[in-house]
Amino acid sequence: MAETTPLIRQPLFVVAVFGAAILGAGLALVTGRLAGKDRAEVAQCAMAAETLDRLRPLARGELAAVKVPSTPQPLPPLSFEGPDGRRLTLADFKGRTVLLNLWATWCAPCRQEMPALDALQADLGGDDFEVVAVNIDTRDPEKPQEWLKQAGITRLAHYRDPQAKIFQELKSAGKAFGMPTTLVIGPEGCAVAELAGPAEWHSQDAVAFVRAALGR
Missing domain, CATH: 3.40.30.10 (Glutaredoxin)
Known part of the structure; x- marks a missing residue:
């Protein structure tokens, strides 16, 4: 049993890290779009x-x-x-x-x-x-x-x-x-x-x- 535990946890750890990376990329994309929209509005209003x-x-x-x-x-x-x-x-x-x-x-x-x-x-x-x-x-x-x-x-x-x-x-x-x-x-x-x-x-x-x- 001691030898099988790491084999079970390792895939779960990889999935968790991969999921966190996807979530982070998604949040960054949304944040970037919102920031881009805000910058566009500010630039437009500056006129x-x-x-x-x-x-x-x-x-x-x-x-x-x-x-x-x-x-x-x-x-x-x-x-x-x-x-x-x-x-x-x-x-x-x-x-x-x-x-x-x-x-x-x-x-x-x-x-x-x-x-x-x-x-x-x-x-x-x-x-x-x-x-x-x-x-x-x-x-x-x-x-x-x-x-x-x-x-x-x-x-x-x-x-x-x-x-x-x-x-x-x-x-x-x-x-x-x-x-x-x-x-x-x-x-x-x-x-x-x-x-x-x-x-x-x-x-x-x-x-x-x-x-x-x-x-x-």
Whole structure:
């Protein structure tokens, strides 16, 4: 029996080492891919750095609470429904500057700033810019559209996420702390400004800020 024990253990040891090597190689491959993706996102966002230089001195007055990060920020793959019910992601807006606003009918500050967002879209909206106001009401899907109609909001497309996952994803990324939540996203798909709370988005300060984000 003393002679057979090593013969049994040796193959098991070899299998264990071989399995560990395969596992390690797999983890290294996955880690490498993730690291490569992170590096690509950082490099892509670095292209928006000069936008931050234009925005920082303009975060004042009506937009004094806006935070302009030290570097452009990658965002999670946010998704929501478009006016036709089709699922969209931020990638669908790549090449355009977006003012992403999360709102709900139960949020009084959200309702208060919607007319200004509507006016901002009317003045600056076009091929290179859109106010993307995403409603996150989780009940009564007809209520947001009814409220927009009653409030005379006619220029904003009706985007929505009835599961409110977009808020949770931004919260997990440290980009949402309450309602409303607003991000300015450059054409590279990276956040160049963020705001927790309402603002007068059609004020002189806000229009100048968005124009600077557009490089106008």
